Amino acid sequence: xxxxxxxxxxxxxxxxxxxxxxxxxxxxxxxxxxxxxxxxxxxxxxxxxxxxxxxxxxxxxxxxxxxxxxxxxxxxxxxxxxxxxxxxxxxxxxxxxxxxxxxxxxxxxxxxxxxxxxxxxxxxxxxxxxxxxxxxxxxxxxxxxxxxxxxxxxxxxxxxxxxxxxxxxxxxxxxxxxxxxxxxxxxxxxxxxxxxxxxxxxxxxxxxxxxxxxxxxxxxxxxxxxxxxxxxxxxxxxxxxxxxxxxxxxxxxxxxxxxxxxxxxxxxxxxxxxxxxxxxxxxxxxxxxxxxxxxxxxxxxxxxxxxxxxxxxxxxxxxxxxxxxxxxxxxxxxxxxxxxxxxxxxxxxxxxxxxxxxxxxxxxxxxxxxxxxxxxxxxxxxxxxxxxxxxxxxxxxxxxxxxxxxxxxxxxxxxxxxxxxxxxxxxxxxxxxxxxxxxxxxxxxxxxxxxxxxxx
Amino acid sequence: xxxxxxxxxxxxxxxxxxxxxxxxxxxxxxxxxxxxxxxxxxxxxxxxxxxxxxxxxxxxxxxxxxxxxxxxxxxxxxxxxxxxxxxxxxxxxxxxxxxxxxxxxxxxxxxxxxxxxxxxxxxxxxxxxxxxxxxxxxxxxxxxxxxxxxxxxxxxxxxxxxxxxxxxxxxxxxxxxxxxxxxxxxxxxxxxxxxxxxxxxxxxxxxxxxxxxxxxxxxxxxxxxxxxxxxxxxxxxxxxxxxxxxxxxxxxxxxxxxxxxxxxxxxxxxxxxxxxxxxxxxxxxxxxxxxxxxxxxxxxxxxxxxxxxxxxxxxxxxxxxxxxxxxxxxxxxxxxxxxxxxxxxxxxxxxxxxxxxxxxxxxxxxxxxxxxxxxxxxxxxxxxxxxxxxxxxxxxxxxxxxxxxxxxxxxxxxxxxxxxxxxxxxxxxxxxxxxxxxxxxxxxxxxxxxxxxxxx
Numbered sequence: 001x002x003x004x005x006x007x008x009x010x011x012x013x014x015x016x017x018x019x020x021x022x023x024x025x026x027x028x029x030x031x032x033x034x035x036x037x038x039x040x041x042x043x044x045x046x047x048x049x050x051x052x053x054x055x056x057x058x059x060x061x062x063x064x065x066x067x068x069x070x071x072x073x074x075x076x077x078x079x080x081x082x083x084x085x086x087x088x089x090x091x092x093x094x095x096x097x098x099x100x101x102x103x104x105x106x107x108x109x110x111x112x113x114x115x116x117x118x119x120x121x122x123x124x125x126x127x128x129x130x131x132x133x134x135x136x137x138x139x140x141x142x143x144x145x146x147x148x149x150x151x152x153x154x155x156x157x158x159x160x161x162x163x164x165x166x167x168x169x170x171x172x173x174x175x176x177x178x179x180x181x182x183x184x185x186x187x188x189x190x191x192x193x194x195x196x197x198x199x200x201x202x203x204x205x206x207x208x209x210x211x212x213x214x215x216x217x218x219x220x221x222x223x224x225x226x227x228x229x230x231x232x233x234x235x236x237x238x239x240x241x242x243x244x245x246x247x248x249x250x251x252x253x254x255x256x257x258x259x260x261x262x263x264x265x266x267x268x269x270x271x272x273x274x275x276x277x278x279x280x281x282x283x284x285x286x287x288x289x290x291x292x293x294x295x296x297x298x299x300x301x302x303x304x305x306x307x308x309x310x311x312x313x314x315x316x317x318x319x320x321x322x323x324x325x326x327x328x329x330x331x332x333x334x335x336x337x338x339x340x341x342x343x344x345x346x347x348x349x350x351x352x353x354x355x356x357x358x359x360x361x362x363x364x365x366x367x368x369x370x371x372x373x374x375x376x377x378x379x380x381x382x383x384x385x386x387x388x389x390x391x392x393x394x395x396x397x398x399x400x401x402x403x404x405x406x407x408x409x410x411x412x413x414x415x416x417x418x419x420x421x422x423x424x425x426x427x428x429x430x431x432x433x434x435x436x437x438x439x440x441x442x443x444x445x446x447x448x449x450x451x452x453x454x455x456x
Numbered sequence: 457x458x459x460x461x462x463x464x465x466x467x468x469x470x471x472x473x474x475x476x477x478x479x480x481x482x483x484x485x486x487x488x489x490x491x492x493x494x495x496x497x498x499x500x501x502x503x504x505x506x507x508x509x510x511x512x513x514x515x516x517x518x519x520x521x522x523x524x525x526x527x528x529x530x531x532x533x534x535x536x537x538x539x540x541x542x543x544x545x546x547x548x549x550x551x552x553x554x555x556x557x558x559x560x561x562x563x564x565x566x567x568x569x570x571x572x573x574x575x576x577x578x579x580x581x582x583x584x585x586x587x588x589x590x591x592x593x594x595x596x597x598x599x600x601x602x603x604x605x606x607x608x609x610x611x612x613x614x615x616x617x618x619x620x621x622x623x624x625x626x627x628x629x630x631x632x633x634x635x636x637x638x639x640x641x642x643x644x645x646x647x648x649x650x651x652x653x654x655x656x657x658x659x660x661x662x663x664x665x666x667x668x669x670x671x672x673x674x675x676x677x678x679x680x681x682x683x684x685x686x687x688x689x690x691x692x693x694x695x696x697x698x699x700x701x702x703x704x705x706x707x708x709x710x711x712x713x714x715x716x717x718x719x720x721x722x723x724x725x726x727x728x729x730x731x732x733x734x735x736x737x738x739x740x741x742x743x744x745x746x747x748x749x750x751x752x753x754x755x756x757x758x759x760x761x762x763x764x765x766x767x768x769x770x771x772x773x774x775x776x777x778x779x780x781x782x783x784x785x786x787x788x789x790x791x792x793x794x795x796x797x798x799x800x801x802x803x804x805x806x807x808x809x810x811x812x813x814x815x816x817x818x819x820x821x822x823x824x825x826x827x828x829x830x831x832x833x834x835x836x837x838x839x840x841x842x843x844x845x846x847x848x849x850x851x852x853x854x855x856x857x858x859x860x861x862x863x864x865x866x867x868x869x870x871x872x873x874x875x876x877x878x879x880x881x882x883x884x885x886x887x888x889x890x891x892x893x894x895x896x897x898x899x900x901x902x903x904x905x906x907x908x909x910x911x912x
Contacts, residue, residue, distance in 0.1 A: 419525035
C-alpha cells in the first residue's frame with residue numbers, strides 16, 4: 001500500500017500486518033536495535049521501520065543500504081520514540097533493487113543545491129526537492145482547476161511558430177536543414193516548413209483568436225527565450241499561463257488575477273501542509289505567514305503615475321531615480337508592496353515601454369496595462385487590455401516596426417467582430433519560486449535549460 | 457452575464473431584463489420580425505434574440521452583420537417558436553465590433569474542413585470546431601484530474617534535449633547558430649548549449665527518474681517528430697501523456713490504463729453533452745453509443761501470440777499475413793476489437809519490434825509490453841514494464857546501438873535502488889479523435905504543424 005494511505009488512517013492499522021514498498025532513506029543501528037526510514041514518494045514523511053537483535057535476520061536488515069528499493073512486511077505498532085506516532089516492526093524484507101556504493105545521496109552530510117543540480121535526476125529523492133516538485137505539481141493542477149471550473153477553455157497554442165509574438169527577437173531557431181551541408185546562402189524553401197521558424201516566446205496571439213470564439217480561454221505550456229543571461233530568475237525554457245478574456249476590461253482582468261492567485265495559493269496551502277512546513281522551516285522563514293497573508297489580503301490598485309509619486313515622495317536615496325516615463329526597478333517594486341503592506345496592481349503604463357498590442361488610453365501616452373507586484377516576489381503577472389481598434393493597432397505596428405505579414409490574422413480579429421478584451425501572462429516558475437521560497441529558477445524546474453546547460 | 461449561466465437557470469430569468477455580450481451567428485428578418493442568434497462562446501447553443509417592426513430600431517437591428525460583436529439588453533420571454541424554449545426580446549443593442557464584408561464565416565453555406573484549416577484562427581467560431589476544442593479542453597482537464605486525485609505528481613520534462621529517447625532519430629534541431637554564417641564545419645561548442653540539441657520526442661526517460669522518487673508521476677506536454685509524412689494521423693507537434701509508476705508490473709499498468717480511459721470518457725460524456733450530441737449527429741453516427749459502451753465494457757487481456765492465433769484462425773484473406781514475429785496491422789487491430797466486442801490489451805510482444813528499454817521476458821524472445829486496442833480508434837496507448845536489470849539494459853543498448861553516453865543517468869537508475877516499474881504513453885490527439893469522431897489530426901489541434909504548414 002501507499003505510505004500516504006497508511007498515514008491517512010493510521011490508527012486503523014495498529015496491530016495489523018502491513019506491506020510497503022519504497023526506498024531506504026536511512027538505516028541506523030545500535031547493538032540491539034535498528035531503524036530504517038522508508039519513503040515511497042507518495043507522502044512527504046517517511047515510515048520508520050524497526051528491527052531488533054531478537055530477529056534472526058538482524059544482520060541482513062542492518063546491511064540494507066541507503067538508496068535501496070525494498071519490500072517490507074511488518075506489524076504496525078505505536079512508537080516508543082518521540083519523532084513519530086507509529087513504527088512498523090519488520091517481519092521480512094525483500095531487497096528489490098540494491099544501491100551501488102557510488103550513490104551520491106548518502107544519509108550523511110547535506111549536499112549543496114549546486115551539487116544537486118548536477119544530479120538533477122536524483123534530487124527529487126531529497127526532502128527539499130521532493131517538497132518543491134510536489135508543490136509545483138499541485139500548483140499546476142490548481143491553475144487548471146481554477147480556470148476549468150470557471151468555464152475557461154484550455155488552448156494548446158503552437159510551440160513551433162513563424163511569429164515572434166512580443167517582437168523581442170530572442171527566438172531559438174528550429175530546422176531540419178543539415179547544418180553541415182550549408183554552403184553560403186540558406187534556402188529556407190527547403191527547410192521543413194518552407195520558411196524560417198522558431199520556438200514560441202508566447203501563446204498570447206493565438207490565445208486571443210480563441211478568446212474571440214469562447215470568451216474565456218487560457219494557455220498553459222512551455223515558452224522559450226534564447227536569452228544569454230545567467231541570473232537566478234532566467235531560464236530558456238519555462239512554462240507560462242496566458243488567460244485571455246473577451247468582453248473584459250482592465251478592472252475585470254484585475255478581479256480575475258486576484259481571484260486566481262488567491263485560489264492557487266489557498267489550494268497549495270491545503271494540499272501541501274507537510275511540504276510547506278518543511279520549506280518554512282528550512283528554506284524561507286515566514287513562508288507560511290506570507291502565503292496565508294496573501295490569501296486574506298486586499299490587493300491595492302494604483303496607476304503608474306501614482307506609484308512614481310509615492311516613490312518620489314519617499315525619503316530614500318534610490319539607485320534608480322523613479323521616472324514617469326520609465327519602468328520601475330526592483331527596489332521600487334519592493335518599496336511599493338511594503339508601502340501598501342500587500343499585493344499592488346500598477347496600471348496605465350507609459351506606452352513606450354510596453355508591447356505593441358496593448359490598448360492605447362485616451363491620453364495617447366499610456367496603455368491600459370497592469371503589472372501585479374507581490375511582496376516577496378516582485379512582478380508576478382503582467383497583462384493588459386488589448387488594442388481592439390484596427391487602425392490604432394496598425395499605427396502601433398508601424399511605429400514599432402512589427403512585421404504585420406506574420407500577424408495579419410491577429411490584426412484581422414479587429415475587423416471581424418472585435419471587442420474589448422484583456423489578458424495576462426504569468427510565468428509559472430515565478431509562482432513556484434514564490435510558493436516554495438526557493439530562490440533560483442534552476443531549482444524549481446525538473447531539468448532546467450540555461451545557457452550552456454542542456455543535460456538530461 | 458454568460459449565456460451558459462443564463463441557460464443553466466433559465467426559468468429564474470423569465471420576464472427579467474438581461475444583458476448579454478457575444479457574437480452574431482445569424483440575423484434573419486422578415487417584414488415584421490427579426491431573429492439574431494447570439495453566441496458568446498461559453499455555451500454550445502446560441503441565444504435567440506427577437507425584434508419586431510414595432511421597435512423604432514427595426515432597421516438598425518436588421519442591419520447588424522453576421523460576425524459582429526454586440527452588447528444586447530432585453531427581456532427574457534418564453535419562445536413561441538419550436539427550436540428553443542426562450543427568446544430574448546431586444547430592448548437595445550450596442551455594436552461593439554463591426555464585421556467587415558470579407559468575413560469568411562457567413563451564415564449561408566457550409567465551408568469545408570479544408571477551407572477552415574486555412575482560417576484556423578476563426579474556425580472555433582463554427583459549431584463543429586467549437587465542439588471539438590471544448591472536448592479537447594475538457595478531456596485535458598479530466599486527465600489531470602484523474603492523475604492528481606490519485607496522488608500522481610505532474611512532471612514537466614524538458615522540450616529542448618540532447619537525447620533522442622526512442623532512438624528513432626527524427627528530431628527537429630534547435631540552434632542559435634546563424635545559419636547564414638556557416639562556412640563548412642559546424643562548431644557546436646559555439647551553439648547555445650555547446651552541443652547539438654533538438655526537440656524532445658518523448659518525456660519518458662526523464663519521467664522515469666521522477667517515478668523512482670515519487671512512485672507515481674505523469675507528464676502531459678508537447679512532443680515532436682520531424683517526420684515527413686502527410687497522413688490523417690501524423691502531426692509534427694502533438695501532446696503526449698506519459699505516466700510512469702514504480703512498484704507496478706504489467707498487470708498493474710493495465711489496471712491503471714483501463715481506469716484512466718473510462719474516467720476520462722465518462723467525464724467528457726458528463727461535461728459536454730451538447731457538443732457530443734452535435735458530433736454524434738453530424739460527424740460520427742453512433743459516437744455516443746461508442747463512448748457509453750466503452751465506459752461500461754470489460755477490457756480483454758491477451759498475449760501477442762494469442763492475437764496472432766486468432767488472426768490466423770479467422771477465415772479472412774488478410775492484406776498483411778499475421779506473423780508471430782511482427783507487428784499487427786490496422787486490419788488486424790480492427791478484427792481483434794470486433795472479435796472481443798470491446799477494448800483489448802495485447803501483451804508480450806516480440807522484442808525486435810519494440811523499444812530498447814522494455815523489460816525482457818524470461819523466454820528471451822518477448823518483452824513485457826502492452827498495446828491497448830480500442831474499437832474505432834486502433835492503438836490508443838502503448839506501454840511496458842521497464843527493464844530494471846542494469847546488465848540486461850546495457851546489453852539491449854549494445855544490441856540496438858543506443859548511445860549510452862546521453863542516457864547514462866537513465867541507466868544509472870538501475871544501480872541506485874532500481875525496482876520493477878512500468879509506464880505508458882498516450883497521444884492526446886488520438887484520444888481527441890476518438891472522443892469527437894473527427895478523423896483528421898489537423899482538425900483536433902488548434903494550429904496544427906504538418907510538413908510545409910506552419911501558419912499562425
